[in-house]
Amino acid sequence: MLEPIRHQLPHGITLDCLACGTPGKPLLLFLHGFPEGAFIWEGVMAPFADRWRCLAPNLRGYGGSSQPEAVEAYKPKALVQDLAALIALESPGQPAACVVAHDWGGALAWNLAIQQPQLLQQLLIINAPHPGAFVRELQHNPAQQAASQYMHFLRRPDAAPLLLADGARRLWDFFRTPAGDLPAWLTPEWQARYLAHWPQCLAAACRYYAASPLVPPRGPSADLQPLPDALLHTPVATHILWGLDDAALLPELLDGLEAWVPQLSVERVPGASHWLVHERPERVIRSLHQLLHEALLKRELPALSTPASEADFPLDY
Numbered sequence: 001m002l003e004p005i006r007h008q009l010p011h012g013i014t015l016d017c018l019a020c021g022t023p024g025k026p027l028l029l030f031l032h033g034f035p036e037g038a039f040i041w042e043g044v045m046a047p048f049a050d051r052w053r054c055l056a057p058n059l060r061g062y063g064g065s066s067q068p069e070a071v072e073a074y075k076p077k078a079l080v081q082d083l084a085a086l087i088a089l090e091s092p093g094q095p096a097a098c099v100v101a102h103d104w105g106g107a108l109a110w111n112l113a114i115q116q117p118q119l120l121q122q123l124l125i126i127n128a129p130h131p132g133a134f135v136r137e138l139q140h141n142p143a144q145q146a147a148s149q150y151m152h153f154l155r156r157p158d159a160a161p162l163l164l165a166d167g168a169r170r171l172w173d174f175f176r177t178p179a180g181d182l183p184a185w186l187t188p189e190w191q192a193r194y195l196a197h198w199p200q201c202l203a204a205a206c207r208y209y210a211a212s213p214l215v216p217p218r219g220p221s222a223d224l225q226p227l228p229d230a231l232l233h234t235p236v237a238t239h240i241l242w243g244l245d246d247a248a249l250l251p252e253l254l255d256g257l258e259a260w261v262p263q264l265s266v267e268r269v270p271g272a273s274h275w276l277v278h279e280r281p282e283r284v285i286r287s288l289h290q291l292l293h294e295a296l297l298k299r300e301l302p303a304l305s306t307p308a309s310e311a312d313f314p315l316d317y
Contacts, residue, residue: 001049002042006064007057009085015057016064017086018042020049026097027090028288029083029120030056033103033128034154034205035163035171037063037197043281044100048288052097055090057082059105061204063197074204074211080111087119095121098291100284102126102277104208113236122291123238126284127246127274129253131214132232132260137253138216139224144250148216154209160202168198175275178247185278237263237295241287243272243279 002020009015018038021028028048030041038056045054058065060082061074068074087096099120101109106128113123114131129137137144153159163170171194175186182191217224238261244251251268258264267287272279 002045007086007089009082009089011081011085013060013066013082013085014064015060015066015082015086017055017057018045019053019055020045021051021053023053023090025051025053026094027087028052028054029087029090029096029099030054031083031099031101031105031109032056032059032062033105034208035174035194035198035202036103037201039193039197040102040277041100044277044284044288047285048292052292053090055086057086058201059108061207062201064200067201067204071207071210074207076108076111076212079108079208080115083108083112084116084119095119097295098122098124098288100124100126100288101128103128103274107131110234111231113234113238114231117234117236120236122295123234123236124284124288124291125238125240126276127241127243127249129249130232130257130260131227133253133255133257134214135224135227136256137250138214139226141250141252144252145216147248147250149218150248151209151212151216152218154206155215156206157210159206159209163202163206164198168195171198171202177273178245183273183275183279185275190278232260234261235263236261238265239287239291240264240266241269241276241284242266243269243274243276245270245272246274248274 002018005017005019007015007017030045032038032040038058041056045056048054060079061067095118099109106125109123109125110130113120138148172182175182177183242254254266269276269280269283277284
């Protein structure tokens with residue numbers, strides 16, 4: 001049974017979470033994206049509660065979690081600190097068995113796996129680009145440049161009230177099919193949940209975009225600096241589940257990832273969009289079951305090693 005819990009992190013941030021399963025069992029950590037919340041994982045978490053501790057936080061800025069007003073408080077470095085502290089509280093002395101992450105949650109999970117790989121055993125990414133691939137495509141792929149232009153709007157200080165105006169018309173546009181319709185999964189019940197969620201967190205959610213160092217160029221002459229090599233490689237076993245009809249994140253983002261992620265498998269899902277967690281929850285559950293089964297067969301649950309120091313990541317990233 002799902003229960004709401006609140007974690008006070010040592011660095012002063014509070015995260016409201018949904019949890020199921022017995023504390024002390026191996027941890028599955030579920031990370032949502034924009035403009036979502038912990039509630040998107042309810043149907044995915046429940047089947048794992050018998051053998052695992054399942055935890056889905058409302059990320060910093062969302063729901064009842066802390067909402068700092070400074071844009072700098074939403075830089076990836078600060079958000080990854082939240083995840084590291086949450087794992088330490090829920091799984092002391094052991095890594096998370098798997099981090100399952102979508103969209104912005106996936107961006108943070110990539111950074112966690114790159115900077116502190118000792119904190120997670122496996123990573124399941126759902127439609128969230130690896131930072132190296134995202135920079136590459138924003139530099140060289142006009143189609144991805146065009147698909148990412150919405151990020152400039154979300155960086156505006158007035159983005160939240162504009163998104164919420166007219167019954168959140170602009171927010172519903174994020175979910176529409178190519179034909180302009182709302183998808184079948186977005187029932188009146190789901191619409192009501194989102195409409196209740198957005199007013200309390202949308203301004204903070206937009207600060208993720210304002211704080212991000214990855215900004216799409218406005219034209220072909222714009223220059224986007226490549227990321228340091230230390231911010232690209234991870235030894236964590238990673239499985240990617242990717243809806244191929246994602247209008248914002250194009251399939252070319254999957255190219256060349258083996259150079260940065262040696263333990264990589266990719267599962268392409270035709271006919272699924274960016275909102276794969278809603279559209280194909282059974283596919284997410286099946287993929288996660290398979291990953292956990294394989295890990296149990298290998299009995300891979302390494303002890304924590306010495307974490308990377310901040311000197312290893314010199315950028316204010």
